[in-house]
Amino acid sequence: MKDLIPIKVENDQQLLSARDLHKGLGLKRQFTDWVKQNFKDFEENTDFVFTPQSVNMPNGGTKQIKDYFLTIDMAKQLCLMSRTEKGKQYRKYLIEVERKWNDPQEVVKRGYAILQNENTQLKLENKNLTVQLEESNKKASYLDVILGTPDALAITQIAADYGYGAVNFNKLLKQVGIQHKVNGQWILYKVYMGKGYVVSQAFTFKDHYGKDRSKTTTYWTQKGRKLIYDVLKDNDILPLIERDDIA
Known part of the structure; x- marks a missing residue:
C-alpha cells in the first residue's frame, strides 16, 4: 500500500503529524479550528503531544507554527470523525500500518533492536x-607511592618523579614558595618550618686529602613529599605517572 502519510517512531511508539493528517483529509475547516473542535475529547501527552514546527517563509525567514504528534489510535478516530471518503481511506491505511507494527515478527525485531541498543x-x-576509574586510579597512584614509601628521600629522587634534575627541581620549589636559599643551603620558608616536612641526616666522606669529613643533607619525609605534591598540583605540575601526555 502506498504511503499516505509520514509515520515517525519515538520511544517505541508510532506517531504522525496532525497537520499532515488535516491536509491529507482535505478538510475545509482551518487547522486551529479543527484542533479546537476535535481534540477536546483526547488527553494531551497521552493521545497527542504539542510540537511546534518551523516552516520556511517566502522572504527566506522561518516561522513557528503549531503542530501535534498524534498516536495511531487518535488519528484513526479523527478519520472516523471527519465522515469523509478520505477519512475512510486514511483510517484503512492506518489500520494496516498498525497491523504491521503489531505483527509478532516485527515486535520481536523491535525488541531485539532495543536490546542491542541498550x-x-x-x-x-x-x-x-x-576510563573514569582508570583516571581515578591514575591520579591516586602517586599518593600511593608516597604512602607506600615511608623512608625519607633525597630531593634527587623526588625530582626524578617529575622528570627534573635536582638543581632545576630545587629552583622550581623556590618558584612555588616552598623553599629559598640561605648561605648556599636550601631552607624551607618559615610557614613550612618545624612541621616535619624535612629531616637532616649527616653523612661522612673523605676529601681530596683523604681526611674524613661530615656533611648534613636535607631529606624529605612522607609528609613533605605530600606537601610538594599538593603545592605543585595547585600550580598544574604533576608527577610523570599522572600526566596524560606520558604514555
Whole structure:
C-alpha cells in the first residue's frame, strides 16, 4: 500500500503529524479550528503531544507554527470523525500500518533492536566508568607511592618523579614558595618550618686529602613529599605517572 502519510517512531511508539493528517483529509475547516473542535475529547501527552514546527517563509525567514504528534489510535478516530471518503481511506491505511507494527515478527525485531541498543549503551557506560576509574586510579597512584614509601628521600629522587634534575627541581620549589636559599643551603620558608616536612641526616666522606669529613643533607619525609605534591598540583605540575601526555 502506498504511503499516505509520514509515520515517525519515538520511544517505541508510532506517531504522525496532525497537520499532515488535516491536509491529507482535505478538510475545509482551518487547522486551529479543527484542533479546537476535535481534540477536546483526547488527553494531551497521552493521545497527542504539542510540537511546534518551523516552516520556511517566502522572504527566506522561518516561522513557528503549531503542530501535534498524534498516536495511531487518535488519528484513526479523527478519520472516523471527519465522515469523509478520505477519512475512510486514511483510517484503512492506518489500520494496516498498525497491523504491521503489531505483527509478532516485527515486535520481536523491535525488541531485539532495543536490546542491542541498550547493550550498546551499557557498553559505552561501562567503558566510561572504566576510563573514569582508570583516571581515578591514575591520579591516586602517586599518593600511593608516597604512602607506600615511608623512608625519607633525597630531593634527587623526588625530582626524578617529575622528570627534573635536582638543581632545576630545587629552583622550581623556590618558584612555588616552598623553599629559598640561605648561605648556599636550601631552607624551607618559615610557614613550612618545624612541621616535619624535612629531616637532616649527616653523612661522612673523605676529601681530596683523604681526611674524613661530615656533611648534613636535607631529606624529605612522607609528609613533605605530600606537601610538594599538593603545592605543585595547585600550580598544574604533576608527577610523570599522572600526566596524560606520558604514555
